[in-house]
Amino acid sequence: MEKHIEIQVEGVTKAFGDHRVLCGIDLEIQRGEMVAFVGGSGCGKTVLLNLILGQLKPDAGTIRVADHERDGALLVNIADLSGVELDGLHTHWGVVFQMNALFSGSVFDNIRLWLHEVKHLEDEDILPIARDVLSAVALDDGDVFLETDVNSLSGGMAKRLAVARALSMRPEAIFYDEPTTGLDPTSAAQIQDLILANHEQRKASACTTIIITHDKDLLNRLAPRTVMLHDGRVFFDGPFAEFAASSSPIIRPYFDLMPVLHLGANADG
Numbered sequence: 001m002e003k004h005i006e007i008q009v010e011g012v013t014k015a016f017g018d019h020r021v022l023c024g025i026d027l028e029i030q031r032g033e034m035v036a037f038v039g040g041s042g043c044g045k046t047v048l049l050n051l052i053l054g055q056l057k058p059d060a061g062t063i064r065v066a067d068h069e070r071d072g073a074l075l076v077n078i079a080d081l082s083g084v085e086l087d088g089l090h091t092h093w094g095v096v097f098q099m100n101a102l103f104s105g106s107v108f109d110n111i112r113l114w115l116h117e118v119k120h121l122e123d124e125d126i127l128p129i130a131r132d133v134l135s136a137v138a139l140d141d142g143d144v145f146l147e148t149d150v151n152s153l154s155g156g157m158a159k160r161l162a163v164a165r166a167l168s169m170r171p172e173a174i175f176y177d178e179p180t181t182g183l184d185p186t187s188a189a190q191i192q193d194l195i196l197a198n199h200e201q202r203k204a205s206a207c208t209t210i211i212i213t214h215d216k217d218l219l220n221r222l223a224p225r226t227v228m229l230h231d232g233r234v235f236f237d238g239p240f241a242e243f244a245a246s247s248s249p250i251i252r253p254y255f256d257l258m259p260v261l262h263l264g265a266n267a268d269g
C-alpha cells in the first residue's frame with residue numbers, strides 16, 4: 001500500500017560527464033525498515049543518497065518519498081517540490097554525512113542550529129534535548145563539553161556528535177553514510193548499538209533507517225535488508241543472511257574481503 005512506502009526509486013540514472021555512475025536503479029523502502037547500502041568504493045552509494053535527499057538531480061527516472069508534512073504521508077516526487085517544500089521534508093529526516101559535516105563552533109552550536117532554524121526551538125528547550133542526545137551517544141553532557149570547539153574533538157567524538165545531532169531532530173527517516181569508518185573498536189560498537197537502539201525504540205513510529213557501510217561487523221550485528229550496488233545497478237536486494245551466504249561470484253569475494261572495519265582502522269582520530 002502506497003502510504004507505507006518511505007522511498008521509491010524508479011529507473012534512476014546518473015552520470016558525471018562520460019562517467020555513468022547509476023544506470024537504472026529501482027528500489028522501494030518501506031517505512032520502518034532498516035536497509036544497508038553496500039558495494040565497492042565508488043559504486044555510487046553516496047550519489048544515490050544525495051539523489052534521495054534531493055541534493056543531486058537524476059538524469060532520468062523518478063524518486064518519490066513519503067511527505068511527512070501531510071496526513072497519511074503520501075508519496076511526492078521530489079522533482080516537483082520547491083526549495084521550501086524540500087526544506088520542509090528535510091525537517092523529518094536526519095542525516096549523518098560521510099564527512100560528518102559539523103559546522104565550526106561549539107558542540108552546542110552544532111546541535112542547536114537545526115533545532116532552532118528548522119523547528120524554531122529556543123535555547124532553553126534545546127538544552128535538555130542536547131544533553132539527552134549527547135548522553136545517548138556516550139558523550140559528556142556537561143556545560144564545559146557543550147561549549148567545546150568541535151575542531152578539538154577526535155574523529156570518533158565528531159562522528160558521535162554528528163549522530164547525536166541527527167537524533168536530536170527525532171527524524172522519521174535517518175540516513176547514515178559510513179557511520180563507523182575510521183573509528184576504534186569501542187566507538188564503532190557504540191555507534192552500531194546506537195543505530196540499532198534508536199531503530200528499535202522508534203519502531204512504533206515506523207522510523208526508517210538507511211545505512212551506507214563497508215563494516216562487516218555492523219552488518220553481522222544489525223542484519224539489515226542489504227542492497228548491493230554493482231556496475232550502476234542493484235545487484236542484490238534481500239535479507240543480510242542471504243547476502244552473507246551467497247555464492248555469487250560478485251558477492252562472495254566482495255563479502256569475504258569486506259573488512260571488519262575497525263580492526264584495521266586507525267584509532268579514534
Ligand SMILES: Nc1ncnc2c1ncn2[C@@H]1O[C@H](COP(=O)(O)OP(=O)(O)OP(=O)(O)O)[C@@H](O)[C@H]1O
Nearest residue numbers: 016019021039040041042043044045046047048098
Ligand atoms: N559531484 C561529482 N562530480 C563528478 N563525479 C562524481 C561526483 N560525485 C561522485 N562522483 C563520482 O561518482 C562515483 C560514485 O561516487 P560515490 O561517492 O557515490 O561512491 P561511494 O559508493 O559512496 O564510494 P565510497 O564507498 O568510497 O564512499 C565516483 O566515481 C565518484 O568519483
Ligand SMILES: [Mg+2]
Nearest residue numbers: 045046098177
Ligand atoms: Mg560514499
